[in-house]
Amino acid sequence: MNFGHFFRSTVGIATLAALLVALPFVAAMGGQAWVRILDFAILYVFLALGLNIVVGLAGLLDLGYIAFYAVGAYTWALLASPHFGLHWPIWAILPIGAGLACLAGVVLGSPTLKLRGDYLAIVTLGFGEIVRIFLNNLNAPINVTNGPQGITLIDPVSFGAFQFSGTTQILGFAISGPQKYYFLLVALAILVVIINLRLQNSRIGRAWQAIREDEIAAKAIGINTRNLKLLAFAMGASFGGVAGGIFAAMQGFVSPESFSLIESIMILAMVVLGGMGHIPGVILGAVLLTVLPEVLRYGVGPLQMALFGKMLADPESLRMLVFGLALVLVMRFKPAGLWPSPVRRRELQETGK
Amino acid sequence: MSANLAKPLLEAKAVAKHFGGVKALRDVSLSIRRGEIYGLIGPNGAGKTTFFNCMTGLYVPDGGGFTFDGTPLVADASDKAAARGIARTFQNIRLFGNMTALENVMVGRHVRTRAGVLGAIFQNAATKAEEAAIRQKAIDLLHYVRIEERADDLARNLSYGDQRRLEIARALATDPKLLCLDEPAAGMNATETEQLRELIDGIRRDGTTILLIEHDVKLVMGLCDRVAVLDYGALVIEDVPAVVQKDQRVIEAYLGA
Numbered sequence: 001m002n003f004g005h006f007f008r009s010t011v012g013i014a015t016l017a018a019l020l021v022a023l024p025f026v027a028a029m030g031g032q033a034w035v036r037i038l039d040f041a042i043l044y045v046f047l048a049l050g051l052n053i054v055v056g057l058a059g060l061l062d063l064g065y066i067a068f069y070a071v072g073a074y075t076w077a078l079l080a081s082p083h084f085g086l087h088w089p090i091w092a093i094l095p096i097g098a099g100l101a102c103l104a105g106v107v108l109g110s111p112t113l114k115l116r117g118d119y120l121a122i123v124t125l126g127f128g129e130i131v132r133i134f135l136n137n138l139n140a141p142i143n144v145t146n147g148p149q150g151i152t153l154i155d156p157v158s159f160g161a162f163q164f165s166g167t168t169q170i171l172g173f174a175i176s177g178p179q180k181y182y183f184l185l186v187a188l189a190i191l192v193v194i195i196n197l198r199l200q201n202s203r204i205g206r207a208w209q210a211i212r213e214d215e216i217a218a219k220a221i222g223i224n225t226r227n228l229k230l231l232a233f234a235m236g237a238s239f240g241g242v243a244g245g246i247f248a249a250m251q252g253f254v255s256p257e258s259f260s261l262i263e264s265i266m267i268l269a270m271v272v273l274g275g276m277g278h279i280p281g282v283i284l285g286a287v288l289l290t291v292l293p294e295v296l297r298y299g300v301g302p303l304q305m306a307l308f309g310k311m312l313a314d315p316e317s318l319r320m321l322v323f324g325l326a327l328v329l330v331m332r333f334k335p336a337g338l339w340p341s342p343v344r345r346r347e348l349q350e351t352g353k
Numbered sequence: 354m355s356a357n358l359a360k361p362l363l364e365a366k367a368v369a370k371h372f373g374g375v376k377a378l379r380d381v382s383l384s385i386r387r388g389e390i391y392g393l394i395g396p397n398g399a400g401k402t403t404f405f406n407c408m409t410g411l412y413v414p415d416g417g418g419f420t421f422d423g424t425p426l427v428a429d430a431s432d433k434a435a436a437r438g439i440a441r442t443f444q445n446i447r448l449f450g451n452m453t454a455l456e457n458v459m460v461g462r463h464v465r466t467r468a469g470v471l472g473a474i475f476q477n478a479a480t481k482a483e484e485a486a487i488r489q490k491a492i493d494l495l496h497y498v499r500i501e502e503r504a505d506d507l508a509r510n511l512s513y514g515d516q517r518r519l520e521i522a523r524a525l526a527t528d529p530k531l532l533c534l535d536e537p538a539a540g541m542n543a544t545e546t547e548q549l550r551e552l553i554d555g556i557r558r559d560g561t562t563i564l565l566i567e568h569d570v571k572l573v574m575g576l577c578d579r580v581a582v583l584d585y586g587a588l589v590i591e592d593v594p595a596v597v598q599k600d601q602r603v604i605e606a607y608l609g610a
Binding site for chain 2: 203221224
C-alpha cells in the first residue's frame with residue numbers, strides 16, 4: 001500500500017478533502033469539546049511543522065520552541081483585548097506577532113550559532129524558561145502582561161463583521177465557533193504543509209539538511225552556515241508566532257502557564273515520534289499526541305468499569321502513565337518514528353538486520 | 354581573461370601554524386600554477402592536512418597567508434574559500450550521509466546558485482529553471498565520476514570507493530578553480546587507485562587545477578607535474594617528481610636519517 005501515491009492522486013485529494021470537511025461535524029456529535037480537541041490537534045500540526053524546519057531539516061535541537069508561541073500569543077493578547085484597550089484587526093496583529101517571534105528567533109539564534117546538539121538544547125531550554133518567567137513577572141512596575149493572572153477577554157479572530165466565536169448560520173447550517181476555527185486552522189495548516197514541502201526540496205532546504213548532516217563539510221562547499229541557521233530559527237519562530245496568535249484568539253485567555261517547558265517537549269515529541277523531517281509523519285505525530293491523551297481522559301474510566309467493574313486507578317494519573325508508556329514503546333520499536341520518510345525507512349531495514 | 358593568468362593560481366607565503374608548543378607549519382611558501390597537478394607529500398604528521406586546513410579556511414594561520422587568483426584569501430571562512438573557487442575533499446570522508454548521492458552533489462551547487470526562501474515557497478519561473486539546472490548538473494557530475502546508477506541511494510550506503518568519488522563530484526559541483534584532494538587513495542586497492550588516477554587526470558584535462566595530498570608515492574610521482582615535500586612542518590623541496598625522487602633530504606625524511 002502506498003500512501004504517498006494515494007495522496008497525490010485526484011481521488012486521494014478529494015477523499016482527504018471530504019474527510020477534513022466532515023470531521024468537525026462528526027466530532028460535534030460527541031459534543032463541542034471534541035471539536036475543540038480537533039482544533040488543538042490542527043494547531044499542534046501547525047506548530048510541529050514549524051519546529052520541523054528547525055529540528056527536522058536544519059538539525060538544531062530546540063527545546064525552547066514554545067517561547068515563540070508565547071510571543072505570538074501575547075502579541076495578540078496585548079493588541080486585541082481590554083488590557084490596553086486596543087482592538088487591532090487580524091491583518092495587523094498576525095504579521096506583528098510573526099515578526100516579533102521571528103525577531104525572538106534571531107535573538108535566540110545568534111548567540112547559539114557555535115553550539116550543537118545537547119549544548120544547544122540546554123541554551124534553548126533556558127531561553128524558553130526566560131520568556132515564560134518574563135511573562136510571569138512583567139506586571140510591575142508597569143503592568144504589561146498582567147503577570148500570572150494572564151490576560152482575559154481577548155478578541156476572537158474576525159474578518160470584518162464575520163466573527164469566529166459564537167454560532168453562525170451558513171446556508172441553513174449552524175456552524176459553531178470551534179468549527180469555524182477548525183476550518184481556519186486547516187487552511188493555515190495546509191499552507192504550512194505546502195511551505196514545508198517546497199522548502200524541503202529547495203536549495204535552502206538542502207543546505208539546511210547538509211548542515212544537519214555535517215556542518216564542516218557544509219561550510220567547505222560554500223554554505224554560509226551562520227546565516228542559514230539563523231534563517232531556520234527565524235522561520236520556525238515565525239510559524240510559532242502565528243500559531244500563538246490564533247491560540248490566544250481561540251482561547252480568549254492567555255497566561256504564562258500555557259507556555260511551560262512540557263509544551264516545548266511535547267511539540268518536539270510530536271516531531272520525533274511522527275518521523276523527524278518527514279512531513280506526513282510529523283502531522284501524524286501531532287494529531288496522535290494531541291488526541292491520544294484526550295481519548296484516554298474519556299476512555300480510561302469507562303474501560304476500567306467495563307473490565308473490572310470498579311475504578312482501580314485514578315483515570316487522570318493512569319492517563320499519563322499509559323501515554324508515557326506508549327511513547328517509550330514507539331521509540332523502542334519504531335526508532336525512526338511512526339511514519340518515517342521512505343528513504344529513512346529503507347535505511348533502517350537495511351542496517352537493522 | 355586578465356594578466357592574472359600568467360601568475361600562479363595559489364601562492365602561500367610563509368604560512369605558519371602552531372598548536373600549543375607544536376609547530377605544525379614553519380613558514381611554508383609554495384605556489385601552484387594554473388592547470389597543473391601539484392602533489393603535497395610528507396611523512397605522517399608532517400603538516401600536510403594542517404596546510405590544507407589553513408588554506409581552505411578551517412584554521413587561521415598564525416603567520417603568513419595565501420593569495421588566490423590574484424587576491425588574498427580571507428582566513429577563517431571556509432564558505433568564502435569555496436565561493437572563491439577552492440573546493441576540497443576530506444581525508445576521512447565527510448558526506449551528507451542521510452541525503453542521496455544526487456542530493457549531495459546538488460548541495461554542492463549551493464554556492465553558485467541564488468534561490469532563496471521566497472523563491473522556494475512561490476516557485477517562480479526563475480527558481481524552477483535554476484532547480485532544473487542544479488539537478489541536471491548534478492546528474493552530469495555523477496556520470497562524470499561514474500556513479501550515476503547510485504544516484505538515489507543514501508550516501509552512507511555507498512561503497513568506500515564510490516563515497517570517495519561522490520565527494521569529488523560534490524566538490525566539482527562548486528565549479529572550483531582549484532580542487533584539493535586530501536589522501537583520496539587512502540584505503541583503496543590497486544584497481545581502485547588506478548581508476549582514481551584516471552579520474553584525477555581527466556579532471557585536470559578538463560581545466561581544473563589540482564592539489565593532491567597523498568601517501569601513495571607511486572601515485573603522486575606518476576600523476577603530478579610538481580611535488581612539494583613537507584617534513585616536521587617545513588618545506589623540504591618543491592620541484593618536478595624526477596628531481597624530488599632523487600633528493601637526499603627527501604629520502605632521509607621518508608626513511609629516517
